[in-house]
Amino acid sequence: MSTQTASKVPEGKPADWVPAGDKQEVVDPEWLMHEAPRTTEFITGSEAAREAIRRCNVDVAISYPITPQSETMQQAGYLYDEGYIKEYYRAEEEIGTMSAISGASRAGVRSLTATSGPGLMRGMEAISSWPGARTPIVLLNMCRVINTPLAIQPDNIEISFLLNTGILHAHGENQQDFYDYTLAAFMVSEEVDVTLPAVVSVDGFFVTHARGHVSMQDAKYKLPPRDGWRSAVPAMDNENPPARISRDAPIQKSNFISYHMHASWQQEVFAAVKRSAKYWRKYLGDLIEVVNPNAKEMIIASGAAVSQARECVRQSEEKGIEVGLIKVKTIRPFPEEEILNAVQNAERIYIPEFNQAGWLHKEVCSTLYGKCKANIIAGPRVYGGMTMPTELLLDWMAEGRKASPSYTF
């Protein structure tokens, strides 16, 4: 039978059209992240995501609109048109998107999609199956309210639904993080001893629709391509014998062997999450950032709450009070050891969050339980679209001090 021909010129492009991605130079990812010269632009988070995608050597991107994510994935469409992404389409909805992108990843190509709150929940059945299938997909998640009454406001409660899926998860503070974490996520997720999907979340609107300074490398550079053969589980390309999970799912039979297979596979997935820590460190420096490490009062935060906490640290300093900050960059793997070490001097810990459930508070409590003497104070929490004024955080801390009057500052 006939075979396909290489590099067909797409309809509507001139005969001598060369995809823009083909003109980019593949460079060492560590050099790109740490040494390549950067220039700074004042752009929105969605634009920062676009610029990251431009340098990520993406093979397949599948989109479906939802506010506040649409901006990014329609920009990905333009990148496809320019030839930075090789294949792109708008899927029927999120279960379709999340299923299709897993199909693309199983083909052994670099795969990207993005969503927000309700879209994430709609695609959740598919998304929660990605880690077990060992599909290194990158999902950009622009957080928003998922609860009824329906709203399109920022709120990051959806992150709590991803915590126990086995997906790698970085939570960006600002536009710069959105850019850097996306580049890192592709590299980490495709490491052989990781081979897991990665989510990069940012708080919708605060990051996606607001401008910030983003330092970026020259667009002539791109990450090395995904090598479909270099993977913990072979691609479903009929070039390699497929993994046993693909041939007959262990869950199909009800006997002790099947129980053990399933159990050991889950153990392996969560072990791979832990193994990814060394690669995240390689690209992000560390899994946490610590400000004022010796402070007796520490704020632990992730996402946009970090920016509010930074301002709180500054304003406290003006009043002569030293407040420390631990910024959690990766939610999965959760930096347990790092946080434990960073709170050794702390007497009181505050955990401001943009959600009602307080998932970060719960994570910190389970990490520090029995290992830290500090009083862990939940909140303040805002949700449903509320902002978090610095005054709220300062007042919360003042209340906390009253509750523990033995402390002096």
Place this chain on the structure above:
Amino acid sequence: MSLANLTPSPGFEKWLPIEYRDLVENGPYFRDKKPKVSDMGKFKEIVEEHPMCAGCAMTLFIRLVFIGLPSPEHTVIVGTAGCGRLAISQGSIPFIYGNYGDTNATASGLKRGLDVRFPNQFKDVLVMAGDGGLIDIGFQHLMHGWFRQEKFTTILLDNEVYGNTGGQESGMTRQGQILKMAPRGKKTGKIDAMGLAKVSEVDYIARIAPTNPARVARTVRRAVLVAREIGSSYIQAYTSCNIEYAIPTPDVMQDAFDVEKDRYGFEEIISDRAKEFLAEVEKKEKKDKK
């Protein structure tokens, strides 16, 4: 896949199961002359031992699908929960057993991904799933895959019931049929999936019962070739459930003939461009044979 990938290294042959060696030496991969339906039983087939019910017509149909594949060495199959996957997963062709009803979305991404990764080697993607998987839970993905003219084949194993979960009515169950979850008989009629494929402008559509093995193999071959070169293809196959419809095992084939005669006659609906393509392919094949 090249034959080298499949062939054991020298010295290892004797340690491999006889079934594996048999597949390499006598299986349908990499043959200039593909085995025919009339050769079944004489060579190593792709499907292994399976746990399907005795007398299951679906199993026979699945075996015939495997014989009909034009290039099993470059095929990936996508399925979902249901009876069919119990047999399909025992084949030596890579099989993605995905989430409930996600087959045609997964196949869309998979096919496009394979095309990006192998620009000089076609890869056939085939969805094989039941009436519940495709017409109920996976309906949206089925329809949108067709609307987008995704280049893969969909085979609907239509046993007109949820067999694997124990006999509940499906969208493909006929009106009035009493089944679990239809205690007073199904209120509405069988969904016209053939008609939906037609209005979606699927390039190759066929309805078939497993009464004529050579015809099944030829239909599968046509559907896969059309998907490879032209656009979407769809085969709707009557594969009775002898358990839930209480068909005595010795009567399963008679039932297939009766149903075929009554309401499941062989029918092909082929677009002009697919007709033209198939005529060309089949003319060349005839010439090569001579």
